[in-house]
Amino acid sequence: MEASVYDYAIIGSGAAGLHLAAALSSDPYFKNKSLLILEKDPERDNYPTWCFWEKGKGKWDNIISKSWNKTIFTSQNGTQQNIGLGAYTYKMVHGKDFYLETKRRLEGSNQVYWVQQDVVDVMQGLPNRIKTKSGDEYLANHVFDSRIDPDFFEEKGKYSYLKQHFEGWVIETKEKVFYPDAFTMMDYRLVYPGTTSFTYILPFTPTQALVEYTFFSPDVVEKDVYKHYLNWYIKDFLKADDFKVLRTESGVIPMSDYPFHQYNNEYLTKIGTAGGWVKGSTGYSFKNAERKSRIIIENLKANKIPGLQLMKKRFRIYDTLFLDVLYSHNERGPAIFRDMYRKNDIKTIFSFLDEQTSLGKEIEVMNTFDKWLFFKTILKKLIRFE
Numbered sequence: 548m549e550a551s552v553y554d555y556a557i558i559g560s561g562a563a564g565l566h567l568a569a570a571l572s573s574d575p576y577f578k579n580k581s582l583l584i585l586e587k588d589p590e591r592d593n594y595p596t597w598c599f600w601e602k603g604k605g606k607w608d609n610i611i612s613k614s615w616n617k618t619i620f621t622s623q624n625g626t627q628q629n630i631g632l633g634a635y636t637y638k639m640v641h642g643k644d645f646y647l648e649t650k651r652r653l654e655g656s657n658q659v660y661w662v663q664q665d666v667v668d669v670m671q672g673l674p675n676r677i678k679t680k681s682g683d684e685y686l687a688n689h690v691f692d693s694r695i696d697p698d699f700f701e702e703k704g705k706y707s708y709l710k711q712h713f714e715g716w717v718i719e720t721k722e723k724v725f726y727p728d729a730f731t732m733m734d735y736r737l738v739y740p741g742t743t744s745f746t747y748i749l750p751f752t753p754t755q756a757l758v759e760y761t762f763f764s765p766d767v768v769e770k771d772v773y774k775h776y777l778n779w780y781i782k783d784f785l786k787a788d789d790f791k792v793l794r795t796e797s798g799v800i801p802m803s804d805y806p807f808h809q810y811n812n813e814y815l816t817k818i819g820t821a822g823g824w825v826k827g828s829t830g831y832s833f834k835n836a837e838r839k840s841r842i843i844i845e846n847l848k849a850n851k852i853p854g855l856q857l858m859k860k861r862f863r864i865y866d867t868l869f870l871d872v873l874y875s876h877n878e879r880g881p882a883i884f885r886d887m888y889r890k891n892d893i894k895t896i897f898s899f900l901d902e903q904t905s906l907g908k909e910i911e912v913m914n915t916f917d918k919w920l921f922f923k924t925i926l927k928k929l930i931r932f933e
C-alpha cells in the first residue's frame with residue numbers, strides 16, 4: 548500500500564516547531580493541508596522559561612505568567628539605570644504552558660498528526676523521505692527541521708561563535724529582597740574575571756525570583772563556578788542569607804553567524820536554533836520564531852521557497868561584528884553593554900535587536916559603541932579574508 552504523503556512535516560516540537568505549527572493551523576489558507584509533527588520526546592518535562600519583549604497585545608497573552616514594564620541595568624561600578632520600557636512589555640511564558648496551549652490550538656484541526664519518532668535522516672526530494680530510528684518512514688512534500696546539522700559543530704571554528712551559558716535558580720528568600728515591578732536585564736557588579744558575565748533576575752514576588760548567572764563567552768566554565776557566583780550574588784548583593792532553591796535551570800545557547808540558512812531549499816527548511824533563528828548577538832529566539840514562522844507562511848502562500856528571506860543580510864553583518872568584538876575582547880563586554888544601555892533609549896535597542904530599524908538608526912546605534920574597538924575588529928576580519 549502506498550504511504551500517505553503529508554503536505555508538511557515538522558521535526559521537533561520545541562519553540563520553533565510549535566510556533567510554526569500554530570501559525571500554519573491558524574491560517575485558513577492551510578485548512579486542507581496535512582501536517583505531521585515528529586518529536587522524539589513528546590512528554591518533555593524540561594521546557595525552559597521563555598522571555599521576550601513585544602509592543603502591546605501579543606499572540607500568547609493568555610499564557611503569560613508574569614510581565615514587566617521596567618528593567619534595571621547595573622554597570623560594573625554599581626551605577627544603576629532604571630529604565631521604563633515605554634510601549635514594550637517584557638513577558639514570560641513557561642515552556643510547558645506554551646506546549647499545552649499550542650497543542651490545544653492544534654486540536655481543532657483534523658489535519659495535524661503527531662508521532663513520537665526520533666528522526667535519523669531526511670532523503671530530500673518530492674516527496675521527502677523521513678527516516679526514523681524505529682525504522683518507520685514518512686513522506687512529506689516539505690520538511691521543517693529543528694535538528695542542528697552536524698557540520699555546525701565541525702565547522703564552527705570558521706565562524707564567529709560564542710556561547711551564552713548560564714545557570715539559574717528560582718529562589719525563595721526569608722526577607723523581602725526583590726522589587727517585582729522591574730526585572731534586571733544585566734547586573735555587572737559581579738564579573739567573572741576577563742569575561743562578559745552578569746546576573747539576570749526575573750522577580751516574581753518580593754521573596755521569589757529567578758536569579759541567573761550568565762556568560763557570553765567562548766568557553767563554558769565548571770559547574771561550580773555558576774554555583775559560587777550565584778551564592779556570592781545572593782548573599783552579598785541581594786543580602787539574602789536565608790534562602791532556598793526551588794528549581795534550577797541551565798543551558799548553553801549558540802551565539803553564532805554560522806550560515807544555518809544554507810540548508811534551506813524547495814524541499815526542506817531548517818527552523819529554530821538549527822535554522823539560525825537564535826539572534827547571534829543576544830541568544831534570544833522565542834519571538835524570532837513567531838516572526839520567522841509568519842514569513843514562512845507568507846512564502847508558502849505566494850508559492851515561494853518557504854525559507855526565502857528569513858535572514859536579513861545587514862543584521863547578520865552587525866551580529867558578526869558584535870560577536871567578533873566580544874570573542875576577541877571578552878573582558879570589554881561590560882563596558883560595551885553599559886554604553887549600549889546608557890546612550891540609546893530602550894525603544895531603539897529593542898527595535899534594533901528585532902531587526903526593525905532603518906539604516907540611519909543603525910548608524911546612530913553603532914556610533915554609541917567604542918568605534919576604535921569595532922574598527923580594529925573589521926580590519927582584522929578583512930585581513931583574515933585576504
Ligand SMILES: Cc1cc2nc3c(=O)[nH]c(=O)nc-3n(C[C@H](O)[C@H](O)[C@H](O)COP(=O)(O)OP(=O)(O)OC[C@H]3O[C@@H](n4cnc5c(N)ncnc54)[C@H](O)[C@@H]3O)c2cc1C
Pocket residue numbers: 558559560561562563564585586587588591595596597598599664665666667693694796797798799800818819820821825830831832833834
Ligand atoms: C534554559 C534556556 C532558557 C532560554 N530562555 C530564553 C528566553 O528567555 N528567551 C528566548 O528568546 N530564548 C531563550 N532560550 C533560547 C531559545 O529560545 C531556546 O533554546 C529554544 O528552545 C530554541 O528553539 P528550538 O525549537 O530550536 O529548539 P528546542 O526548543 O530545543 O526544540 C527542538 C525539539 O526538537 C526535538 N528533536 C531534536 N532532535 C530530534 C530528532 N532527531 N527527531 C525528533 N525530534 C527531535 C527535541 O526533542 C525538541 O523538542 C533559552 C534556551 C534555554 C536552553
